Structure formats: structure tokens, C-alpha cells
Amino acid sequence: MRRLGFLRAVPVTARGIALAASAVVLLATGLRLGYPELVAIGAAAALACLAALSVIAAKPRLEVERGIEPDRVSAGQDATVSLAVKNIGRWRAVNARAVDVYGSGPEARRVAVPLARLRPGQTVNASYPIRTRRRGVIDSGPLGIGKRDLLGLAATAGTFGATTRLWVHPKLWMLGRTPDGLARSLEGATDKVEQGSLTFHSLREYVIGDELRHVHWRTSARIGQLMVKEHVDTSLPTVVIALDDRPEAWPDADCFEAACEASYSILTACFRAEYHAALVPASGATVSGAGRDSYGDLLAELACDATETLDTYVSKLTGGRFGDTLVWITGTEPPADRLATLKRAYPTVIAVHLAPDLATSAALVGGLPFLRAADGEQFAAAWDGGGTAL
Structure with a gap:
């Protein structure tokens, strides 16, 4: 077995091995029996x-710069990979087959990159599109280079450059309404659940138009650049997307894609309304108080493989109190008893049930809004047409 492994590591093709063996036999036979013709043929083969071997021994020296524009798209949109391949060797031109790879597993795709007679110091540019069909993360690269001599006796391959990642966010459905996160007070007036005003959130670089009274002078003096205190309004509602990504919650895997679309659409509606939002899946990763790309990246990376139990997930949501409006998204009948428990921590709880062939509806069940739909598009219709149920 070790000998076989050694042979696989040698960059010699089956044809090269056969010719080398023939050369040895011809030379030995010709020298032993005194046939100069056999010796000549064996020497030529050797x-x-x-x-x-001398052709493939000179490995190319290449510098590869890679970029993807844009690096974040929604499912169904295209991105473009750009490559700049430079021969940084001093003496030899590169004449090899180059193949770039993006994706992994059955979804992997190979793209040929021409590198004909790339002289020292010369740069060749190439680009190709990546057509996305569904949510996920796509890694592009590294660039693979293969060399083979003219007779096909030996071949070698190597990789150059780093990989670049493309995030494919879920398909976005533009929603016409947003959960308001309002609760009815004991006096009958409608008050926002979180009371307060502007609260310090983070520091950021100064931009023209910022008020000087918000400049954090101590930090600005320390780093040599004007830094401004950024505030958020804590009186605005915080919408929490509880995406149940446990396998038992999704008997149909395609509906989990619809759940990611629903989550992304609600989050986008919250950003448009300048609401705060938090994405809390069962698998543990949580995004809160970040830009929209951070939420989209997490949704792109999510797989339906959480190991937590339903009780553990509910306890996490109850103890965390991530906001005041909770949207529970699942692929099975929403657990009414668990939602009642969550109602103690979240004044507003909305249940979303996504399953194949499910009739689109939005109604109050046990005092809680229940939305049912078969896919992302029907969810958007149920959400916008929910009326007083939401």
C-alpha cells in the first residue's frame, strides 16, 4: 500500500511509467545481447x-488577485468573479491549463482560465459569472494550474491564490407592514413596551453634518481621528425573529428555505421602519443591533441542524428577553403551550407556520396571531393581508 501511495505522489502518467519501464528493458536487453539498435531505442525513450520530468519540474510562480462583485447577493441574482494572474517568475513563460472552482460538493463548478504564453511580468485578466439559485455560501478558488509535457508522459498540478466568499442571502419579499411592538397599558392607552429615549450605542467615524457635541474627544485624541457617539432610540420596538432550525421542526427541507425568506423579509421591513431587530435561531448564533448584511450572512450560513431541544430553545428565548415582539417561525404546528410561556416575556407573539400545500391564512388562535403559508411568496401575502390579526 505504501508503494502505491508513493506512485500516486509521483507526477508521472501511466504512459510515462510504461515508457520508462520499456526504456529500462530495452537498454538492459540491448546491452546484454549486444543489439545497438535496442540500446538506441531505449536511450531515446529514457x-x-x-x-x-524537466518540463514539469519548473513550477510556475504566479500571483493571483481575486475579487467578487458584489460579495453579497440575494438568491437568483448574479455575481462576477474577477481574476488577475501575474507571472512573477524571471525567466520562464507559463503555458499551462488553469481551472478555477467555485462551490463545493455536487454544486461545485469548474471554469477554464486561459494562460497561453504568460511571459515573465505579464498579467492576464479574466472574469466569469456566478449564477445563484438558492441561499448559501459559495467559496471561489483557489486557482488550479495543471502542466503536461507534449507526449503526455508526466503531469503536475498546483493551486495559487486564496479563496473569496460569496454570501447568497435568502430571496427578499417586500412586506408592506411591520409588527409595531405596541402593548395596551392598564389605563387603556397604547404605550411602547420599552420606555426611554436616546441611549449610547457605539462610536463611529465623524462625517460631515454630525453635531460637534456628539464628538467623543478623549477617544478622538487617542487615535488621532474624530469619533462620534452614536445613539439609538430604545423606545422603538425590537422585533425578535425566532427561527426554529431544529431538524424535527422541518419535515420538508424546502420549506426551511421559505422560512429563511420570511425571516429576511421581516428583518428588512424592520430596517426600513428603523426598528431594532434580533435574529435568534435555535442553533445558538444570535445577531442583534447589527447591519442588514450581518443578518443576511447568518441566514445564508444556517443549516437545519440545531441539536437543542424545544424546551431549551424556549428557555433561551424567555431568559434572554431579546426584545418585545417575537415572531416564531416553524415548519410544524406551532406549540401553543410554549408560545403561551413566551407571551410572559414578549408582549407580542406572532406564530408563522410554513408547510407544503398549506392554505394561506392569518387569524387569531387563542389570542395569538397565526400565519400559515406554503412558501415565501404566500407568506408575504398573508403577512400584508393579516389585518387586525397582526
């Missing part, structure tokens, strides 16, 4: 093998 020289061909040596020439092939």
Missing part, C-alpha cells in the same frame, strides 16, 4: 522521460 531521454524522452527525462525531458518530460
